[in-house]
Amino acid sequence: MATRGPRRTAGHGVLLDPEVIAEMRAHLPDVADRTVAAITEEVPSYQDALSGSMGEIIRNAVQLALGGFLSLAGGRRGADPGTPAAPSVEGAYQLGRGEARNGRTTDALLSAYRIGARVAWREMSATAVRSGIPADRLAGFAELVFAYIDELSAASVAGHTDELATSGRVRERLLERLAKDLLDGASTDEVVEAAARAEWPEPKTLTAVIVPEAQARRVRGSLPGVVLQAVDRSDIPDRALLLVPDAHGRERAGLLAALGRGCIAGPPRPWLQVRASYDRALRAHESGLTGDTELHLTQLVLTADPEALADLRARALAPLADLRPAVAEKLTDTLRSWLFHHGRREDVAAELFVHPQTVRYRMNQLRDLYGDRLDDPETVLELTIALSA
Incomplete structure (x- = not known):
């Protein structure tokens, strides 16, 4: 089954006579007050938001929306975006953006719209019935109420979405700038200021x-x-x-x-x-x-300084430089193992898969080449570093 899209207000003709519209307009402040009171009572997250100056702003917004609706009911809306209902839709869009800036989701706002539709329908339909509006027009009037709320709701959701997307992109750029400042050596004051602009907790x-x-x-x-x-x-x-x-x-x-x-x-x-x-x-x-x-x-x-390591290795192994490559390789392996095993001949022999006597013979060769330097801590340190790489 296809999903029904939002109801639209376009195409509605004149549903109420001018006299009825005038009577409803006269009662708009009272209807707005009752709407705000119902929203405050039934939507907990608006109990604080609708107090004081903010409550007055919302009350005026409700009156604007109701006034726009009455313009529709009187048949005064056309295709021109400058028609009377356009300010109401724009107001709903900005209301959605404001909710996003305040960190609230659209759930509470959409609940407020539903409550507003209920209160407005109850109050305005009573006036319409007293004026003797025919049943078919009353049905059309009800349809228009809820189509109008659909349009306002959709405008607020669009505003909420746009604000999140815009603020999200802006903050992402600020966070990227902060990362750049941290890595590029900006001053502490500059980095702290960048973190504050991005609202990023240090x-x-x-x-x-x-x-x-x-x-x-x-x-x-x-x-x-x-x-x-x-x-x-x-x-x-x-x-x-x-x-x-x-x-x-x-x-x-x-x-x-x-x-x-x-x-x-x-x-x-x-x-x-x-x-x-x-x-x-x-x-x-x-x-x-x-x-x-x-x-x-x-x-x-x-590996922090490859060139320094190469120079150290060349100096440490200089006594082996004139040997045949095969002999130099065997003595280098033996010296490395001897250093790492702290001179334990049996462990060296086990690692190299040779007889302990072979280890003794090779170490004698190394002592002939290095002399007393194999007992010097500085030489041992240089050889250990050189042979670890």
């Missing part, structure tokens, strides 16, 4: 997370709080950068659980210092690492 920490573009929406939606997303990052093509608030301590487990394949999470940092979290996540990403950067600290430290 967290204790932020964690930079690099995710594949295809996963960004899912990851962002699965995390609590307002997650910032930096856009147009040329240093991570085909990747999205998220800045996740307060994902430290016990909350980090929830963040890591939300990540999929190919994601990398930097460390939590005080929110104004999130650039440090991003720098680490970026280096991990460039090194082909994924997951939690806290699990890759050793590798990140060792």
